[in-house]
Amino acid sequence: MTASDVKIRVDKVYKIFGSRQSDALAEIRAGAEKAEVLRKTGCVVGLKDIDFSIRPSETFVIMGLSGSGKSTLIRHFNRLIEPTAGRILVDGRNIMEMDARELLAFRREGISMVFQRFGLLPHQTVLENTICGPVLQGVNRREAVELGMEQLELVGLKGFENRFPRQLSGGMQQRVGLARALATKADVLLMDEAFSALDPLIKSDMQEQLKDIQARLKKTIIFITHDLDEALYLGDRIAILKDGELRQVGTGEDILFRPADTYVERFVRKVDLSRALYAREAFTKVPVLTTSEATPERSAALLRDHPGIIVNDGGGPRLIMQGATGEAFPVSTVDAGIAIGQCFPLLAAHDTIVVTEGGRATGILTREMTFRAMARPDCKA
Template identity: 55%
Template structure:
């Protein structure tokens, strides 16, 4: 992914309490969250957070309860303002916005999907989806057309005239997602948006979100406490603890190179063979000095140097590593890892074993 920052957070600190400004100096001098609460009664929500979120990226924020996840995401649309620091969208400091600018920013640039749906029970599904457009002053015909398009996108085209109470939880969450998409906001903020759903419905929503993101390329900030969800959805993951940013990286980086013992414990229960993909562990063909790969028509042939070639077996880059176990017997040729019909590397037994080792 090309590095093109959509959102930048610079030294953002948030302290809740009547003595926030005084407490800020104490935190800047090293006082931790626990001592601040005991000695001064103020709560440290975020402590000098610095991060950059790329345009078109699905960026996951994780942490235990009280780590600062929801506090952080609410800074992105200024539902919460920091005690100190800067928040930049496309290089522009949104903390400098006046009331009019902030209103336009919230209407045009950023939309939020809530955990508890937050639908208006007395309005139809179509009216709920078009709510943000009506508030922004969009005409009735244009609002209805846009709302119908978003219902089609989330698979609810036949439910426009139903009311929220007539829908299942998963369907209500789809309405919430359609409402956020209807404004064509550049950034979607999703605060534990799927956590209230049953496991099967939750998985369906995750798959649908990935499909929508593949088509629309929004910048998504997604809060979750579910590591499997984070690994499935996220391009990168940030892990918070007690208001501090502990690590930012891809799922592979966090799983195999945790920054400290806290992160190691946080991800320790994950089955790496299910969480990591063949694309994660594929190595360039040039790294395999003993093997020769050639393209033949729509397929591939592979051979050890100096030996007769055979038809190469392929595996999709998105397949989890567990699916490669059976075809990768000890003496088997490497698998050709393909993405969008093109070979991106090879996968061998020793490479899999090395890649699944935690540092």
């Protein structure tokens, strides 16, 4: 990964809680276990030698069970917690070297946070909560209101701007928290167990909305969760922590099918594969012809032994089976980045659907290909 590929660099970060941090740090670097450090120094090791990089516009999920260090780690990115040792660089700058004025500006403009328990001000309206960041940044009231209304519309709360938090459901309150974070225009968005307090259906809606917003805004998102299904659904890459140590960093496929150790293997044992695998990991590419190119002779030559796709001029793709001898018929399409589980309703109605990449028809996905991918992750149809 080159420097231009890195938005955030976590460089050998340690966090130790207690009065004898120097002694504890020496012990842990010498190879002592967490329990031994506690016995010898009375200090608790929160994070041990955490080292990874986050790419621009990446949704990077940090996950682990209670006590793993994930919430401690996320609070290092805006220096709510100071490391005992190590550095965190954002756009190449070590945020530990920022003075009070620079840190305040960074927190207001460079990084924003969505909290687990909403954190809304009860005496302010939805709109006032949303624009508190821009107002603190010095944006004039009229521009801040326009910006706030844009963000509320983005999260589906247009029309609720004059309500108070007590008049909203939990899911709606969390949307306000998300709108407030987006209104700062910060490049980096921190989300600490942001959806864990929500009911399952509302949580699922919020996850889908976050993916839709991220597809449009392309923020760098650091998302904390203890829910592996959520991590796999949202994350471009996932970091798994245990007892303050980093056990593995990788894509969902890496975590699921190439676990780094027995702990990760046990962690992923009961995951919902339909949310973890994507159409791009199951479909197969086939010949694609335009209507003008699909002469009987050319179709017969290209499509004799396998299906193909004919893209209508100004219309949607049509599927042709068994080369030129088969009838071309309209077919449903999905993007290559969609989760396999979201393809099930379409595959229930039709055995074959078309997969697009960058808006262009590329290949096909069948029920059989889907089942193969879920049974063997390295299998390509």
